């Protein structure tokens with residue numbers, strides 16, 4: 001059985017804890033490898049070594065660090081197919097979607113090439129007589145990232161790129177479900193010129209996450225995953241005095257106004273609801289048509305499109321729309337929630353419960369589901385399903401529709417489909433959700449903007465990537481300097497009034 005270890009001090013090393021987790025091929029259900037789960041001692045040793053390596057890296061000028069990112073861009077492009085293959089085989093998503101996963105991470109590395117500009121600081125010439133004042137952005141030291149299974153390339157790159165560009169050492173604890181791509185990225189960082197020890201990839205579960213929380217050298221933690229774990233890490237990390245940002249789960253609503261282009265809205269919903277088998281924090285899981293006529297027109301267009309979706313393994317050709325979900329447990333959880341929807345009175349319009357794929361009977365495939373007449377008290381509405389299940393909640397008015405999105409505990413992404421600019425502007429202004437699409441179903445901001453949800457979808461005050469990441473991974477030091485004659489005036493006992 002293939003064994004996956006850690007990346008420590010510039011090389012792959014085997015785990016020493018004696019604990020392992022299975023890594024599946026979600027298409028066949030077979031265990032294809034086992035990944036080492038680090039102990040606290042292994043994590044602490046990797047952090048100590050990273051802290052030593054950080055000293056020289058932090059003192060390297062920002063442009064030289066940026067050149068490592070520039071080379072990393074070239075290497076990721078060179079190995080795009082290899083990375084996407086490894087990604088699909090452990091995650092299950094289609095090959096083009098796996099390339100998209102790598103691509104959206106790569107774009108943040110491209111943005112990091114401009115790090116010297118973002119790290120310039122601020123300067124006031126002549127803040128007082130003979131006085132200059134300047135602020136520097138300095139690295140934190142050692143930072144850590146804990147990432148989810150659903151974007152095993154993109155999210156590690158979102159974390160490591162800015163953290164490293166700012167001069168930090170970085171400890172990445174990726175998801176134990178699909179650990180290979182983060183290790184491949186670490187090897188590419190070395191090839192790009194990153195000194196050994198500056199990036200450590202430690203595979204593991206709760207034990208290594210708790211070791212990160214307890215480690216006093218680690219100054220900051222960036223987490224992405226489910227909301228209960230996000231809240232746990234945010235609370236414990238903040239209590240330990242660390243800088244913490246945690247991004248959690250989602251239930252993204254798409255509002256369809258009566259004036260929307262219904263064909264466009266239906267296409268958008270199918271892609272955003274079922275792409276990647278719904279395993280996206282920006283997936284649309286709730287469609288809210290406004291008015292009975294809109295609901296009927298939308299449903300009429302949606303059903304045949306959903307029934308035509310091709311579910312299959314990533315090796316099944318370019319016309320596969322989505323693959324299996326990540327584990328058997330994930331599949332069971334989705335099907336349990338579908339049963340609850342039926343039991344609680346929602347209308348199951350497209351029923352994917354009996355889906356099975358010839359030759360892949362043990363794979364973790366789930367067919368597409370569509371529920372209509374869903375109400376806000378149902379578990380399928382309240383819970384993040386993270387599977388190919390779309391719920392339709394009918395609203396009588398725009399205000400009722402926006403109210404559903406506003407009242408939901410999650411606030412990651414949302415969208416409105418309309419031809420009316422006034423409605424779109426009102427929606428963007430009032431909605432209490434972090435990322436908003438107007439006739440765009442999955443409004444993931446590009447690398448030079450920031451990504452983050454509101455309410456229970458995000459804990460902490462800075463977003464991921466874009467300028468916020470450079471604030472998160474640095475701290476400000478402000479220097480007040482007086483040259484050369486101020487002290488000749490003698491001691492000053494009071495703060496000076498402004499002349």
Ligand code: NAD
Nearest residue numbers: 147148149174175205206209225226229247248249250281
């Ligand atoms: P998860 O919370 O199970 O795991 C995320 C990370 O936390 C993994 O590295 C895992 O090893 C670790 N972890 C799991 N259980 C833990 C525990 N008890 N104690 C400490 N650490 C633990 O999430 P997942 O299933 O890997 O990913 C899916 C979730 O991530 C969904 O809820 C999805 O919405 C969310 N997500 C959010 C965003 C965002 O930006 N808001 C992006 C992608 C995914």
